[in-house]
Amino acid sequence: MAAPDASTSLLKKSPPSYGTQAHHGAAEDEEDEEHIVGALPVPPVDKRTGLHRGLSSRQVQMIAIAGTIGTGLFLGTGRSLAQGGPASMLIGYGIVGFIVYVTLLLLGEMSTQYPVAGSFNAYATRFFSPAYGFALSWNYWFNDAISVASDLTAAQLVLEFWQIPHPWVFSLALWVFLISINAIHVGAYGELEYWLASLKVATIVIFIVVGVLVNAGLNRQHQYIGTQYWHIPGAPFQGGFGGFARVFVTASFAYGGTESLGITAGETKNPSKNMPRVVKFVFWRILLFYILSIILIGLNVPWDYPNLSTKSATTSPFTIVFKEAGSNTAASFMNAVILTSVISAGNHALFAGTRVLYGLAATAQAPRVFAQTTRAGVPLPALLATSSVSALCFGSSFIGSGQLWGWLQNLVGVSNQIAWLSIGLASWRFRTAWARQGRPLEEMKFRAAWTWPWGPPFVIVAVVGIILFQGWSSVLPRFSAIDFVSFYIEVPVMLLMYVLWLAVHRREHSDALPGNKARWWVYSDFVDVGSVDLIRDEYHEEEADRQEEEEREKRVGGKLGWAWRIYYLVA
Template identity: 75%
Template sequence: MSVSVHSKFTKDPDDSSRDAEDALDSEREEQHIAVGALPTPPVDRIGHLHRGLSARQVQMIAIAGTIGTGLFLGTGKSLAQGGPASMLICYAIVGFIVYVTLLLLGEMATQYPVAGSFTAYSTRFFSPSYGFALSWNYWFNDAVSVASDLTAAQLVLQFWNVNNSWIVSLVFWVFLVGVNATQVKAYGELEYWLSSLKVATIVVFIILGIVVNAGGNTSHEYIGGKYWHIPGAPFVGGFGGFARVFVTASFAYGGTESLGVTAGETKNPSRNMPRVVKFVFWRILLFYILSILLIGLNVPWDYPGLSNKSTTTSPFTIVFKEAGSTVAASFMNTVILTSVLSAGNHALFAGTRIMYGLSASAQAPRFLSRTTRQGVPLFALLVTSSISILCFGSSFVGSGQLWSWLQNIVGVSNQIAWLSIGLASWRFRTAWKRQGRPLEEMKYRASWTWPWGPYFVVVTVSVLILVQGWSSIFPEFTAVDFVSFYIELPIMLAMSLAWLLFKGRRVPQLNESTVALTGEQSDSKGRIGRFFDIVDTETVNLRIDEYKEDPKDLADESIRAKRLSGSAGWLWRIYYLIA
C-alpha cells in the first residue's frame, strides 16, 4: 500500500487554489504564533484532516472511549480496594461530574468545532502556556492509554492461560496502527461495530446479573446483599480505600471528553455535537451504575485473583461463570478482549489528533502535521503509537502491577483534562457575557448549568486530584504509588513555566486586528508578559472559527426531517435513538 504524504514542496495538479490557501494559512499562522496563541488546524482539504465521521459513528466513538477496560477490568480493582459501597458511590459521583463537564465541552465544541478540542479552548480562552502543557499532557495520556490497553489484553488472556501473551499485544498494535493509517472512516466504522458489541453485551450482563443474584447461579441460592455484609465490606480499607477508587473511576470514565476531539472531523457539527452531548452520556451513566451495582452484589471483594500484582480478573467474566456456563464466561472474556482493542483504537486516534494539533500550532515539529491524501496524519500516528512499547515492561514487574500504575497515570490525566474544560468554559462564558453577545447566538447552551457549572467542575475535580492518593501516604508511604498518582502535576507546572520562559518574547508591533484576533495584551515595551499570560476575556475574538453550515449540512438535515415526518417516522425515531 503506497501512502502519499503532503509536503509544502509537493504540488497537487488537481487543486489550482492550493498555493494561495497555503500562503494564507502561513500568514495567519505567523500572526498567531507572534503573540503566543494557537492557529486552528484546517480540515476538509487535501493534505489536511477530513470531516468523515457521521453522527452515528461519533456517538459510538464516545461510548467506545468510555466503556472499555476501565469498566470491564477496572471495576475488579475498585471492588478489591474499596469494596462494593465505595465503588458504587465513587462511580456515581465521578459520573455526575463528568456529565456536567461534557455539557460544558459541548457548548464550546458546537460553537468552535476545531481539531484539538478542549486543549485548543484552554489555550484560546484561559492561557497559552497552560494550553501548551495540557496538550502535551493529554497526548501523553492517550499514548499511555494505548500501552495500558495492550497490557490489559495480556491480563484478559490469562483466563485461557496463554503463554507469551505479549505476542498478541504486538499483533494488536500492528492492527491498530494499520486501521488508523487508512482513513478516518475506517476508524469510525471499526469503533461503531466494536462499541455496538460492547453495548449489547452489557445489556445481556445486566439481565444475567439480576438472574444470578436471584438464584440462577451454580449454588442455586439467593445472593441478595450478602456480599455487602462479609468481613471488610462494604467499605474496604476505610477512607483510604474509598479515596483510591476515585482514580480507577476516573480511568473508567476517561475518554468521554475526547468526543470534542472528533469535532474537527464531524459532519455538520453544529447539529450533531449537541445530539451527541445530550444522549450519549445518559446511556453510559445508565450502563455504569447498573453494572457496578450488580457487580457489587454478585462478586465478593475478596474473590481469589480479583486484583493483585500478577493478575486482574474481570467481574463480568466471574458473573458469567457463576451462571454456570464456561462457554458463556469464555464469550464474555472474548468481548472484553474486543473492548480492549476498541479502547486502544480510540486512544490511538485521539492521541494522533492531539499531536497533529500540536504540530499545526508550532508546539511540535512541523512534519508531524503532514497528512496523507486520505487526511491521516501518518507521522503523528507513528510517534503516538511508539509509546505503546511501555506495555512490554510487564515481563519485569507483572502485568497486574504495570496495568495498575498505568491506570493511575491515565486516571489523573483524565481529571486534569476535566479540570481544564471547567477552566476554559469559565473563561469562555465570561468572555461571551463581557463582550455583550446575546446567549441566543450560542449554537448550543446547557442552560441549567449556568452559572455554576464551570465552578463546580473546577472545585470538585481539584478535590479528587488531591485526595485520591491518600492510600499511598497513609498508613504507610509507598513511593511508586505516590509518583503514579501525582507525577503529572509538577510536570504540568514545569511545562507551563518553560513555555512562558522560552515563548514570552518581544513582538514588533501589536495592531488592533492582531489584539482582537488573539486576545493578547502587551506591556508598554511591546512584550508579552513572561510570567502571566491569562487571556483577556474582553478582547479575545469570539467570532473566529465559529462553524457555519454549508449546503451539505442543510441537505443532511432535510433528509433527516423528511424521514421523521414520513409515514415511518416512528421507526426512524427509534433508529436515531439507538444508532
Template identity: 70%
Template sequence: MSRQPLKQPGSLRPDSKSGSLHSNYGAVRADHIESLDGNQDESNTKPKGGLHRGLSARQVQMIAIAGTIGTGLFLGTGRSLARGGPASVLICYCIVGFVVYVTLLLLGEMATQYPVAGSFNAYATRFFSPSYGFALSWNYWFNDAVSVASDLTAAQLLLQYWTPWHSWVISLVFWAFLVGINSIHVRAYGELEYWLSSLKVATIIVFIIVGILVNVGVNPEHQYIGGSNWRIPGAPFVNGFGGFANVFVTASFAYGGTESLGITAGETKNPSRNMPRIVKFVFWRILIFYVISILLIGLNVPWDYPNLSNKSAATSPFTIIFEKVGTTVAASFMNTVVMTSVLSAGNHALFAGTRVLYGLASTVPPQAPQIFARTTSRGIPLPALLLTSSISVLCFGSSFIGSGELWGWLQNLVGVSNQIAWFSIGLASWRFRKAWKRQGRSLDELKFRASWTWPWGPPFVIFAVAAMIIIQGWSSVIPKFTAVDFISFYIQIPTMLIMFTIWMLVKRPGSQSSDTNQAQFPETSAGGVARPPVIKRMWYSDLVDIHSVDLYRDEHVEGEDDKADDQTRATRIQAGGVKGFIWRLYYVAA
C-alpha cells in the same frame, strides 16, 4: 453589537486593556481541515492534505461510548472492588459520573460553537493561557499514548484467563492491527468503532440480565445472593477512607474518553446539529450502563474473590459473573468480548492521541514540530500516528514487574490525566463564558447552551476535580508511604508545571522565539505606526484577556453539506407510515 471583521488565524493584535502583545493561539488552522469531497482552496498558502470530516453522527456517538465503556468498566471495576469494596465503588462511580456529565455539557457548548481539532486543549489555550494550553495538550497526548499501552497490557491479563503462554504476543498483534486501521482512513476507524461499540452495548445488556438472574438464584448453588456480599468481613467499605479515596482514580480512568467527544468535532459532519445531540444523550446511556453494571458486580462478586486484582493477574468481574451461570463456555465468551472491548478502547485512544499531536503541530504558533501536522492524501496524520503508537512499548515492561502491577500504575497515570483534562475544561469554560458576557454577545447566539449549568457549572467542575486529585492518593501516604504509588498518582502535576514554565519562558516578550514570531507577524498600532520593541522580562503572564479575545474566529458556519444533511433528516422524519416511524426511532437511537 455589530459583528467585527474576522481576523486571520495567528494574526497578532494589541491587548485593548494593557497594550501587551497577544496572539490568536489555540485552534487548529482552518486550512488543516478539508471537506469530504476534497475541495481545497486555491491559495498558495494552503497546505496539502488535512483532516477530513468523515465521521457521521452514528459513528461519533458510538466513538464516545467506545472510548468510555472499555477497559475501565470491564477490568478496572475489579481492581476498584478489591481495593475499596462494593459501597465505595458504587458511590465513587456515581460522584465521578455526575462531575463528568456536567463537564461534558460545558465542553459541548464550546465544541459546538468552535468545532476545531484539538478541542479542549485548544479552548484552554485560547480562553485561558497559551502556556497552560501547551502543557495540557502535551499531557493529554501522553495520556492517550499511555492509554494504548494500558489497553495492550490489559489484553495480556485477559489472555491469562486461558493460558500463561507468552502473553506479550497478543499485545504485538493488537498493536499492528490498531496502527493498520488508523493508517487507512477516518471512516475505517469510525466504522470499526461503531461495530465494536455496538457489540459492547449488546453485551452489557446481556450482562445486566445475567447478573440479575445470578443474584436471584440462577447459579450452580441455586442460592439467592441478594446483598450478602455487602456484609462479608471487610465490606462494604474496604480499607476505610483510603480505599474509598483510591477508587476515585480508577473511576476517572473508567470514565476517561468522554471528553474526547470534542476531539472528534474537527472531523464530524454537521457539528451544529450533531454535537449537541451527542452531548445530551450519549452520556446518560453511559451513566446508566455504569451504575447498573457496578451495582450488579458489587452484589454478585465478593471483594476478596481470588485473583480479582493482584500484582501478576486481574480478572474481569464480567467474566466471573458469567462463570457463576455454571458454564465455562459462557465465561470464555465474555472474556472474548472483553478482549474486543480492549481492542476498541485502544483504537479510540490511538485515534485521539494522534489528533491531539496533530493539533499541537497545527496551532498558530505551532507547539510541536511541524512534521506532525503532515497528513496523507486520505487525511491521516501519519507521523503523529507513528509517534503516538510508539509509546505502547511500555506494555512490554509487564515481563519484568508483572502485568497486574504495571496495569495498575498505567491506570493511575491515565486516571489523573483524565482529571486534569476535566479540570481544564472547567477553566476554559469559565473564561469562555466570561468573555461571551463581557463582550456583550447574546446567549441566543450560542449554538448550544446547557442553561441549567449557568453560572455554577465551571466552578463546580474545577473545585470538584481538584478535590478528587488531592484526596485520591491518600492510600499511598497513609498508613504507610509507598513511593511508586505516590508517583503514579501525582507525577503529572509537577510535569505540567515544568512544561508550563518552559513555554512561558520561551515565549516571554523579548525572547528569541518571541522576536522571531514578531518578525513573521509585525504588529502595528491602529494608526499604522510600528510599536516600540518589547522590553525583555524574565517572566510575564499570558493569561488571555477576556475583553479582547476573538469570539468570532473559527465559529462554525453551516455549509451546503450541513444544509443537505438537515434536509435529508427532515424528509426522513416527516415521511409517513412505517418508514417514517423507523427513521424516527433510528435518529433517537443513533
C-alpha cells in the same frame, strides 16, 4: 489588571505550513492564515493536505461510547471492588459520573460553537492561556499514548483466563493491527469503532439481565444472593477511608474518553447539529450502563474474590458473573468480548493521541513533521510517534501485569482529571468573554442553561479536590513512593512545561506591556477575555448539511417516523 491577549504578537507571524506538499501557492497560504484560534493557529479541516470530515453522527456517538466503555469498566471495576468494596465503588463512580456529565455539557457548548481539531486543548489556549494549553496538549497526548500501552497490557491480563502462553505475542500483533487500521482513513477507524462499540453495548445489556438472574438464584449454588456480599468482613467499605479515596482514580480512568468528543468535532459532519445530539444522549447511555453494571457487580462478586486484583493477575467481574451463571462457555464468550473491548479502547486512544499530536505540530508546539498528512487525511508521522510509546506494554514481561496495569491506570486517571479541570477553566473564560463582549446567549448554537453560572467553578473545585484526595492511601498508613508518583507526577510535569513555555515567550509578553514595565504578570499569558476573538472559527452550515438535516426531518415526519426515531436514538 488582565494580561494582554498573547495573540497580539503571535498574529504577526506566519503560521506553520500544515501540509505534506511543498508547492502551496499564495492562495493556500492566505487560507492558512484564517486558521487562528486565540493565540495559536489550529489544524486545517477539509483541505487536500489536512484532516477530512469523514465521521457521521452515528459513528461519533459510538466513538464516545467505545472510548469510555472499555477496560476501565470491564477490568477496572475489579480493582475498584478489591480496593474499596461495593459501597465505595458505587459512590465513587456516581460522583465522578456526575462531574463528567457537567464537564461534557461545558465542552459541548464550545465544540458546537467552534468545532476545530484540537478540541479542549485549543479552547484552553484560546480562552485561558497559551502556556497552559501547551502543557495540557502534551499531557493529553502522553495520556493517550499511555492508554494504548495500558490496553495492550490489559489484553495480556484477559488472555490469562485461557492460560495462553506468551501473551505478549498477541499484544505485538494487536499493536500492528491498530496502526494499520488508523493508517487507512478516518472512516475506517470510525466504522471499526462503531461495530466494536455495538458489540460492547449489546454485551452489557446481556450482562445486566444475567446479573439480575444470578443474584435472584440462577447461579451455581442455586441460592438467592441479595446483598449478602455487602455484609461480609471488610465490606461494604473495604480499606476504610484510603480504599474509598483510591476508587476515584480508577473511576476517572474508567470514565476517561468522554472528553474526546471534542477531538472528533474537527472531523464530524454538520457539527452544529450533530455535536449537541451526541452530548445530550451519549453520556446518559454511558451513565446508565455504568451505574447498573456497578450495582450488579457489587451484589454478585465479593470484594475478596480470588485473583480479582493482585500484582500478578486481574480478573474481570463480568467474566466472574457469567461463570457464576453456571456456564464456562458463557464465561469464555464474555472474556472474548472483553478482549474486543480492549481492541476498541486501544484503537480509540491511538486515534485521539494521533490527532492531539497533529494539533500540536500544526500550532508550532511540536516538530512540523507531525503535521504532515497522507492524501487520505491521515497524520501518519503523528500516528507512528504515538504508537511507539505503547512499547511500555512489554514491560509486563518483567513486572507483574496486574501491577503495571495498576500504575498505568493511575497515570491515565489523573491525566483524565486534568483534562476535565482544563475544560472547566476554558469554559469559565469562554462564558466570561461571551458576557463581557455583550454577545446575546441566543447566538450560541448549543447552551446548557441549567449549568449557568455554577458549572465551570463546580468542575474546577470538584476535580482539584479529587486529585488531592485520591492519593491518600499512598501516604497513610504507610508511604508508597511508587504509588505516590503514579498519583501525582503529572502535576509537577504540567507546571514545568507551563513555566518552560513562559520562559521561551517571556520577551513577547514583556514587549506587549505599556512601558515595558516588569511585573509578575509579565511572566503569565492569561488571555484577555475582553478582546479574544469570539467570531473566528464559528461553524456555518453548508448545503450538504442542510440537505442531510432535511432528509432526517422528512424521515422522522413520515409514516415510519416512530421507527426512525428509535433508530436515531439507538444508532
